[in-house]
Amino acid sequence: MKNFRKTGRGRIRRARLISFTFDDRQYQGFVGDTLASALLANGVHLIGRSFKYHRPRGFLGAGSEEANALVTFDRGPGRVTSNVRATTLELFDGLVAYSQNNYPNLKFDLGAINDIFSMMFPAGFYNKTFMWPKSFWDKVYEPVIRKLAGLGPAPTEADADHYASLYGHCEVLVVGAGPAGIAAALAASEKGDRVILADEQNELGGSLLSNPEARIDGQLAWQWLDKSLETLWLRKNVTLLSRTTVIGYYHDNFLGLVERLTDHQGDINPASPRECLHRIRAGKVILAAGAIERPLVFAGNDRPGVMLASAAQTYLNRYGVAVGDNVAVFTSHDSAYETAFDLSDAGVKISSIIDLRADVSEILLQQAHERGIAVLTGTVVCGTKGRLRITGVRVAKFQNQKVSNGTEHIACDCLLMTGGWTPSVHLFSHSKGSLKWQDDIGAAVPDMANENTLSVGACNGTFGLSAGLEEGSIAGGGGNPFRTEETEFGTGQTWQTLPTNRDPSRIKAFVDFQNDVTEKDINLAVLEGFKSIEHVKRYTTTGMATDQGKTSNLNAVQIASKAIQIPVQKIGLTTFRPPFTPTSFGALVGHRADDLFDVTRKTSIDGWADDNGAVFEPVSLWRRARYFPQGNEDMHAAVARECKATRNELGIFDASTLGKIEVVGPDAAKFMNLMYTNPWTMLAIGRCRYGLMLHEDGYIMDDGVIGRLADDRFHVTTTTGGAPRVLRMMEDYLQTEWPDLNVWLTSTTEQWAVIALNGPHARKLLEPFIDGIDLGPEAFPHMAVREGTIFGVETRLFRVSFSGELGFEINVPAHYGRALWEKLFNAGKAYGITPYGTETMHVLRAEKGYIIVGQDTDGTITPDDAGMSWAIGKKKPDFVGKRSLARADIQAPGRKQLVGLLTTDPNIVLEEGAQIVATPGQSVPMTMIGHVTSSYWSTTLNRSIALAVVKSGRAQTGSNIYVPMPEKTHEAKICATVFYDPKGERLNVV
Amino acid sequence: MLLIKCPYCEEERPEIEFSYAGEAHIVRPTDPSKMDDTAWAEYLFIRDNTRGVHYERWYHIHGCARFFNAVRDTISDKFIMTYKMGLPRPADVEIAKVKE
Numbered sequence A: 001m002k003n004f005r006k007t008g009r010g011r012i013r014r015a016r017l018i019s020f021t022f023d024d025r026q027y028q029g030f031v032g033d034t035l036a037s038a039l040l041a042n043g044v045h046l047i048g049r050s051f052k053y054h055r056p057r058g059f060l061g062a063g064s065e066e067a068n069a070l071v072t073f074d075r076g077p078g079r080v081t082s083n084v085r086a087t088t089l090e091l092f093d094g095l096v097a098y099s100q101n102n103y104p105n106l107k108f109d110l111g112a113i114n115d116i117f118s119m120m121f122p123a124g125f126y127n128k129t130f131m132w133p134k135s136f137w138d139k140v141y142e143p144v145i146r147k148l149a150g151l152g153p154a155p156t157e158a159d160a161d162h163y164a165s166l167y168g169h170c171e172v173l174v175v176g177a178g179p180a181g182i183a184a185a186l187a188a189s190e191k192g193d194r195v196i197l198a199d200e201q202n203e204l205g206g207s208l209l210s211n212p213e214a215r216i217d218g219q220l221a222w223q224w225l226d227k228s229l230e231t232l233w234l235r236k237n238v239t240l241l242s243r244t245t246v247i248g249y250y251h252d253n254f255l256g257l258v259e260r261l262t263d264h265q266g267d268i269n270p271a272s273p274r275e276c277l278h279r280i281r282a283g284k285v286i287l288a289a290g291a292i293e294r295p296l297v298f299a300g301n302d303r304p305g306v307m308l309a310s311a312a313q314t315y316l317n318r319y320g321v322a323v324g325d326n327v328a329v330f331t332s333h334d335s336a337y338e339t340a341f342d343l344s345d346a347g348v349k350i351s352s353i354i355d356l357r358a359d360v361s362e363i364l365l366q367q368a369h370e371r372g373i374a375v376l377t378g379t380v381v382c383g384t385k386g387r388l389r390i391t392g393v394r395v396a397k398f399q400n401q402k403v404s405n406g407t408e409h410i411a412c413d414c415l416l417m418t419g420g421w422t423p424s425v426h427l428f429s430h431s432k433g434s435l436k437w438q439d440d441i442g443a444a445v446p447d448m449a450n451e452n453t454l455s456v457g458a459c460n461g462t463f464g465l466s467a468g469l470e471e472g473s474i475a476g477g478g479g480n481p482f483r484t485e486e487t488e489f490g491t492g493q494t495w496q497t498l499p500t501n502r503d504p505s506r507i508k509a510f511v512d513f514q515n516d517v518t519e520k521d522i523n524l525a526v527l528e529g530f531k532s533i534e535h536v537k538r539y540t541t542t543g544m545a546t547d548q549g550k551t552s553n554l555n556a557v558q559i560a561s562k563a564i565q566i567p568v569q570k571i572g573l574t575t576f577r578p579p580f581t582p583t584s585f586g587a588l589v590g591h592r593a594d595d596l597f598d599v600t601r602k603t604s605i606d607g608w609a610d611d612n613g614a615v616f617e618p619v620s621l622w623r624r625a626r627y628f629p630q631g632n633e634d635m636h637a638a639v640a641r642e643c644k645a646t647r648n649e650l651g652i653f654d655a656s657t658l659g660k661i662e663v664v665g666p667d668a669a670k671f672m673n674l675m676y677t678n679p680w681t682m683l684a685i686g687r688c689r690y691g692l693m694l695h696e697d698g699y700i701m702d703d704g705v706i707g708r709l710a711d712d713r714f715h716v717t718t719t720t721g722g723a724p725r726v727l728r729m730m731e732d733y734l735q736t737e738w739p740d741l742n743v744w745l746t747s748t749t750e751q752w753a754v755i756a757l758n759g760p761h762a763r764k765l766l767e768p769f770i771d772g773i774d775l776g777p778e779a780f781p782h783m784a785v786r787e788g789t790i791f792g793v794e795t796r797l798f799r800v801s802f803s804g805e806l807g808f809e810i811n812v813p814a815h816y817g818r819a820l821w822e823k824l825f826n827a828g829k830a831y832g833i834t835p836y837g838t839e840t841m842h843v844l845r846a847e848k849g850y851i852i853v854g855q856d857t858d859g860t861i862t863p864d865d866a867g868m869s870w871a872i873g874k875k876k877p878d879f880v881g882k883r884s885l886a887r888a889d890i891q892a893p894g895r896k897q898l899v900g901l902l903t904t905d906p907n908i909v910l911e912e913g914a915q916i917v918a919t920p921g922q923s924v925p926m927t928m929i930g931h932v933t934s935s936y937w938s939t940t941l942n943r944s945i946a947l948a949v950v951k952s953g954r955a956q957t958g959s960n961i962y963v964p965m966p967e968k969t970h971e972a973k974i975c976a977t978v979f980y981d982p983k984g985e986r987l988n989v990v
Numbered sequence B: 001m002l003l004i005k006c007p008y009c010e011e012e013r014p015e016i017e018f019s020y021a022g023e024a025h026i027v028r029p030t031d032p033s034k035m036d037d038t039a040w041a042e043y044l045f046i047r048d049n050t051r052g053v054h055y056e057r058w059y060h061i062h063g064c065a066r067f068f069n070a071v072r073d074t075i076s077d078k079f080i081m082t083y084k085m086g087l088p089r090p091a092d093v094e095i096a097k098v099k100e
Ligand SMILES: [Zn+2]
Pocket: B006, B007, B008, B009, B010, B060, B063, B064, B065, B066
């Protein structure tokens, strides 16, 4: 195999050869290489197949803007990453990577037939071709497209790595460590301000890494770079971040940075996070992101071996690799000459420089002449030859806006192109800064900033070393201390589609390499009526690939502008959005994976439930015991046993998750009157009332039992999930509508552990342990609250029931929760005490027709709909939601009302959420009159029960309705919502 | 992520400490029962949805738990000012002055 490494050049460490494999073939390279540079050193240009046409592709660039060279990076199970740019993938010993989007292999790809039948894949082909018939989508189009078009495969295993995140603050954040960025950081850090300098590459230096011959202050570029970085490194107020991509620039100078920590290391250290997301708030942001070279749009510009001129310069000067033996250069800009001269000086043959321009600077022509390089001015490339690698170009004279007919063939094994430079304004755009068109460089540059930010150097349209250093230093608050010796950066022309002497309809000139969008596609989109650049983008998909059109957008905009006949400065640019380059989900997730994915709130009794085999379920952020299976019991069996024990003997339930709010103050009752539908003024101290809370629109928002502890003190309970929004709504009204009320609100949910005892033996168990409260049925009636002690611990004891049985809810300070639970459980064994979970709680309450807000109500249910008009204080002049209850719509007949359902077949347990119809056998779509809200098997009643909302349901009590299900239509009878003990006698068992 | 100055804490804090609370200066009628359905619906549902200078409420939910008012430009997302609950809606001239 031929070696394209050039001695004496590059920053690679040549001391030791390292091995890597690409498509199962072994190659060698050096530390300091990228996968791209190492493959090029081995003469490999063919790296992948294109997205749509499966055309062979090579390396377009040498950095993160790369559009073609996407590979799958394989570090073993759980560590496979697809669509990694080979140009930024750092080489290590043992690296394994694969090409993508080819079948059966890279050199022979069946999908390449798409190239021949490309007339089937015009702009908008997804929209046009795959519309009909609908059933074909799932079975034919989708799988075929997935296989033939597309990027690398998604990983099939969970990510084996972990990720970190950090918050950071600084006075100045500098993005990009090229000469302008380094100059800015040097100046900004001089007086002690905290400065962060971040760069996406493994080495800081930017364009200096590719230009060793440049001189700053009399030093060669790399000497100056070493010295400057050392100065920065020694300053305690400076943080240097390499391998760190600024992925997004958000409001108020908040930026996201992803630092890659392990992907470049040969050995995986499982203790180290793979990446770290830095969230930085900066006082000032200096953007020094550089510029990206622009391809030229001509027939066959995507052949392997056709690449950006600056990339070839980087491969030569940074990695010591020549991109070919016989290199042609095609340009409309002076900057390509520097690359040609560097290659020539390294001993590479430059077959010719083909310049679109008729007039080229005498100095450049002279320098070319000295090296024996032929320069063809006023010449255009009309085509390229070669299959898996370019073998030559067809050129023609281009004079007086006309391309001559004759073509000349020039042999080459590599074609470098330069169509000008595009400032990297991506981050400036993220920050909502506006852009302006700058005609002389044919690109948009930053205009009005929306944040405290400055753009310096090439990303600001300021090209050349000396100008960039100066702009950077001044932005950092310094002067211009640098002297440089440089030839001018030069000028150029920008083009849309290049002129050609061939039939334009028979050529493919690529604009967006990654999404396979040609110049023809863009023209077709305009022809079909798309006039907005945002629409052209979406229709053709130009700029919508994983590179977001870094190399293609400007060409696309200019081609569209010409086709629409609107000047380019008026047509606008498509919007850049974060992330700047593709970002792993892991980096965004950070530490919040697996057990740390979300908060899990646990009660003080949770540990006991865990020790005793509870099966848990999440309820808002809480985890709650759902049931306590014994032996081999399934949920059905466990719930049946728990229900039976609670109805017949004694059940114990952890109700600590109930939301609790303490409402205190001289105006507490007045405030409660306004917040709840019920009247509170007359509620006696020591008594409780069921409270119903509405939104201002009249619909039920929350409910709960509320006890009055003193004239000026209420103990409010809310639903488990509703506590935060109830407190928020109370605070909202108190602070903003009735600030004159003297009331204080305190969330006490986590201050109290709550144990519910339900069942005929509840009082008998409790009585011996209580001090200071008479538990007798008259002294302590249902819906009462008392304060006293239990086992010597202060308690708020409620006599309430959510099961219909004799019930108590014992509130103790949260830390006593488990101890109390264990004492009651042990003492309760004499009464057959049985712990039960939320599932049994649900069945017991449904048997009694007690609603669950959010299950039996859905945000469109009024108190009357729920059959709870009794909860409304009719005499109250006002409460939240009252006026809305008088709205015509809410008074209108035919609203859905809560009813009970008994299926004709008692063994059928209806599905919750199932729709209800009035008559069976209707044609689809049937007229739906309601739906099932709660449905359970009731062991107590030895049959199924359900709650439902049905249009005018209460008036239809006794009639049958129907529940159509895929297998069968079920019949059920509308009944009252209380299925068990309708007189409520069991509450008063002595 | 926005920086928001809570007028009670008198500090700029990150957006995650706050919760948005809808348009500002919509006063709940003192006697809703006197209002006809149209007027009540206007109060309940109709909002300006302004493009530009917008008066809105925020809640310092993970801070002092106070509701306050803000003027924000919905195009640039920039806060022009924040002020305590109960203070009158700042006049256009005041806003223009701060914008300067
Ligand atoms: Zn505050």
